[in-house]
Amino acid sequence: MSVTVLLQLVENGLVLGAMYGLIAVGYTMVYGTIQLINFAHGEIFMLGGFGALTVYAWIPGVAHLPLFAALPLMLLGGVVVAVAAAVGAERLAYRPLRTAPRLAPLITAIGLSLALQQVVSLWYRLPGGGNAKAPVAFPSFGGKAFDLGGVLVQRADLFTVIAAAVCMAGLAWFVARTRSGRAMQATAQDPDTARLMGIDPDRMIVVAFAVGAALAAVAALTQGLRYGQISFDMGFVAGLKAFTAAVLGGIGNVRGAMLGGIVLGLAEELSSGILAHFRDTAQYGQAWADVWAFVLLILVLLLRPQGLLGERVADRA
Amino acid sequence: MSTQPANPPGPVSGTAPGSEPILQARGVTMRFGGLTAVDGVDLDVAGGEIVGLIGPNGAGKTTFFNCLTGLYPPTAGSITFRGQRLAPKPYRVAEAGISRTFQNIRLFPNMTALENVMVGRHCRTREGLLSAIGRGPRYRAAEREARQTARELLSFLDLDRHASAIARSLPYGDQRKLEIARAMASDPGLLLLDEPAAGMNPRETLALRETIFKIRQRGLSVVVIEHDMRFIFNLCDRLVVLARGRKLTEGRPDEVRADERVIATYLGTAPAAAPGTAEQEASDAR
Amino acid sequence: MFQRSLAVLGAVAGVCGLATACGSRSQSAHTASGSGGGATVVKIGLDAPLTGGLQALGLGMQYSAQLAVDLANKQQAVPGVTFQLVAKDDQASASIGEQNAAAYVADPGVAGVVGPLNSAVAQSMQSVFNQANLVDVSSASTNPSLTQGPNWKTAKTRAYPSFFRDITTDAVQGPFAADYVFKTLGIHSVATVDDGQTYGVGLVETFSAEFKKLGGQIALAQTATANTTDYSSVISAVKSSGAKLVYYGGEYPAGAPLSKELKAAGLNIPEMGGDGNQDPTYIKTAGPASNGDFATVPGAPLAALPSAKDFIAQYQAAHFPAPYAIYGGTSYDAAESIILSVKAALAQDGGKMPAGDAFRSQVEKAEQAVSFDGATGPVAFDQYGDVGSKVITMYKIENGAWDQGVYSGAFAG
C-alpha cells in the first residue's frame, strides 16, 4: 500500500468529514440550547439540497451560468429553504412541546423527518414533470481533478473544504463576537441565568435552529456537487453519521462537532480503504465502513463518555 | 479591628417617608407542594437603600430572590418595580432593572470574564442579526459600546487583569465579584446579592463592603443576603429577618440586634455564623 | 435495497410505505372501474418499488400489468369476471414486501400477484405466498435461488411451488456478461463491486465464476452498501488493482455514482452492470463520463421483438404517465399468465368460482400449465417455475443514451 494511496484516503476522509461536521453543528447547537436531538435535521439538510436544486432548475438562466457563478445563488436558495423549514419546525412542532416529557419532541422529530421525506418525494417537481421519488441529478463541476503528486483533489472536494472552513470561521466569529452568538452560548451553558440577563430563550432557540440549518444547506450543496445527485432520503444516512459525529465530538460543543465529523470521516475512509486494499480483508471494506465508524464511536465513548471535546456536565434538573 | 464605619451618604434608615420605594413586594408567597418556602412577605426598598436580608438556613431568602427575579412565578403576591407591576418572566425583570447574583456561583463557565459581563449587558443593547452578519455600522457601534461598558465594570470591580480569562478558572472570590460585574452590566436600579461574601477571606469581605457602598453611590439600591453578621450590620441601612418563610421583624441594624426573637431564632443559635460555603447549595434554585 | 440501520426508523418507514401503497391502490382501482362490467371481481396484485430509487422501473411494471388487466376487461377475456389490479409499493424493502404479501394473502379476492422487482424482496415474500398457495409471478427478480433453491449450482430443487418468473435468471446474465467481457472486449482483469443484496451478490458470483473459468482474473472483489454514494475507498482499491473494467452487481441509484466517481478519479475504465443499472437515470446521474458503460438485460430488446409490437402500440395508446421501462414486457406477460390461469381454473369448475383456498390452489396448478405467446415470446414454466428463455442483451451507453443493444444472444454455458 503506497503512501499516495494512503494520502488519497486521508484526502477523501477529510472531505467527507468536513461535510459530516457541517451537518453535525446543527445537531450540537440545537442540543446545546434545548437538549433536543433533532432527528429531523437530516431532512433539513436534504431540503437544503432541494432548495439549491430548485434555484438551478427553476430560475430561468441559472442553469446556463457557469457553475461557479450559479453556486452563490443556489447556496442562497438552499439556505433560505433549510432555514425556513427548520424555523418552521421549531415554531410549529417543537415549541408547543417545550414543557412536554422529553420523549414527546423526540418522537415528533422522527415523525417530522419522515413527513418531510414524503413531502419531497410526493410533491417535488422538476421542470418538465420529473419528480423526486428517485434520486435526481444535481449539477456538478466538469473538468479534471487537481493532481497533487498522485493525490487527486476533485473540484467539489476543494469546494467542500473551503466551504467548511469559511463556515466554521464564520460560526466562531458569530458565537464570540456578536450579541446573539454570545447569548446563544450563554443559553447553552446556563439557560436560567441567561434568562436573568434578559435573554429570551425562544429567540436563541430559533437562532440555533437557523444557524444549524444554514450550515446543513451548505453541506447539502457539497453533497450534490460531489455525487451528482440528491434524493429525498439522503438525509437519513447523512443525518445518522452527522449525529454520530456530534456525539463523538461531544454533543453541545460546536468545535467538537467539526472535529467529530473529521475524525469520523477519516476513520471511515481509512478503515474501509485499507481493508479494501488487501485481498484477504477486501470484504470488510466499504460495506463495513459504517461498522468501523460505530466501533470508533463506542470506543471513544467508553474512554470519554462526554465525547472528544465535551464538558462533563452535571445533569440539569 | 475596625469599629463601625460612618455610613457614606444615602438614606440613613427605614424607608425614607415621602420618597417612593422603587421596589414594592406585597404578600409574596411561594409554595412547593406542601412546603411554604416564602409566606406572605412584604418588602419595600427605597432608591439608594442597602437592605440586608437575614435568617437561618432554609428560611426562604434565596427563594424570595427567585420570586423577585421571575425564576419562580410566586404562588401569590405582587411585585412592583418603579411603579410597574412585574410579569414573572426573568428576561422582562432584567429589562425592568432588577439583576442579581447567586448563592452558588452561576457564571457562564466557559466564557471569558469580559464575555460574561457583555452577556450581562444583553438587554441594554440592540443589534439586528442582519446588521451583524453584514458587520454594519449599527453592529459595530453596539459591539463597541458593550465592550467598553464591560471593561469599565471589570475595572470597577478590580478585575481588569482577568478580562480574557475563562470564568471558571478565576479564583473563587473573583468569581463572586465577576457575578456582581455581570449583574451591574444591565444598568439595574436594584441589585440583589445572594451571599456575596461566602467563601471570601476577611480582607476580601472588607473590600466587598466598600464596593457595595460604591455601587450605592452609582444610584443603585441593593438587597443583600448574608450570614456574616459583622459584614451585614456594618453595611446595611435596614435589616429584614426571615424565619421559616415569614418576615420576623425589620428595622435598623441596632434595633434588630436587640430584638429578642431574632436572638432566639437566629443570632442566639448561630452567633457570627461562618460564611455559608457548605450551605445547602441544593436548595438554591435551578 | 435501502438498508435501514435503525430498526425504529425502519418500522415507521414501513408505516409510511403502507400509506403510499394505499395511495397507489386507490389509483389503480379507479382505472379498473372505468373498464369492463362483469359480476365477479378478481384481483391481481402488483408489488414493486413505486417510490424511491427504483421507481422508474417499478412504475413501468405497474402500468404494463395495468394494461394487461384493462385489455382483458375490455375484451371480456374471462366472461363474467372483471379483473382489478391492486398495486402495492414495497420501496425495494424486504420487510415492506413481506407486509404487502401478507395483505394480498389476507384479501380473498386476490388470485395472483405480479412482481416484485428485487430478488431480496421476492425472497421475503415467498414463504408468505407459498403457505396460502397464492401464485406470484415475478417479472424482474433474477436471482436463480428463488426458483432453483439455495444450492442451485449443485442441486436444483424447486423452492416454492407458488413462485414463477418469466424473466431469465442471473445464472445466465452473469456468465453472459463474463463471456462478453473476456471474448468480445478482450479484457482479462476485472474488479467487481456488489451492494451486498441478494441480486447484486448473485450477479457478481455468477459473473466471477464464469470469468475465472474463461481464464480471466478478478483483481478485486468489493462489497459496498446499497445506500452509499461514496465510493472513495473502493475506488482507490480499484485503482491500485489495475483492473480494466468494473463489474457492478446492484441497481442504478448506487451504480451510477460509482461510474461518476470512477471517472472523476481519473480511472477511464467502463462499468458494466446487470439489468439493475440499465435505466436512463443512470446516465443522468453519472453524466457524460458514463459513455462506454455497459449493462445486460434479460431477454431480447423489446422494441426489436415482433411479438412485442402490439404491446408497445397499446401501451403508447394508453398514455400511461411513465414508460414501460425494461420490465414492462415481462410484467405484461406475467399479468396475462395469471389472467389465463384464472380462466382455466374457472373453466374447470364450470365457470363458478370455488371458495378461497381451493381456488388459489387451482390457479397455482393452472399457472404451472400455462402456455401462450406473450409480448416477450413464448411463455411456459419449467419444473422450477422458470421460463425457458436464455436470451440476454448487452446495452452500451453511446452519446448520452442507452443504445438499442450492441449484442443479443442466448448464453449456452
Ligand SMILES: Nc1ncnc2c1ncn2[C@@H]1O[C@H](COP(=O)(O)OP(=O)(O)O)[C@@H](O)[C@H]1O
Ligand atoms: N425548587 C424547590 N423545590 C422544593 N423546595 C424548595 C425549592 N427551592 C427551595 N426549596 C425549599 O424552600 C426552603 C427555603 O429554601 P431557600 O430559599 O433556599 O432558603 P435560604 O436561602 O433561606 O437558605 C427550603 O426548605 C428548601 O428546601
Ligand SMILES: [Mg+2]
Ligand atoms: Mg440561600
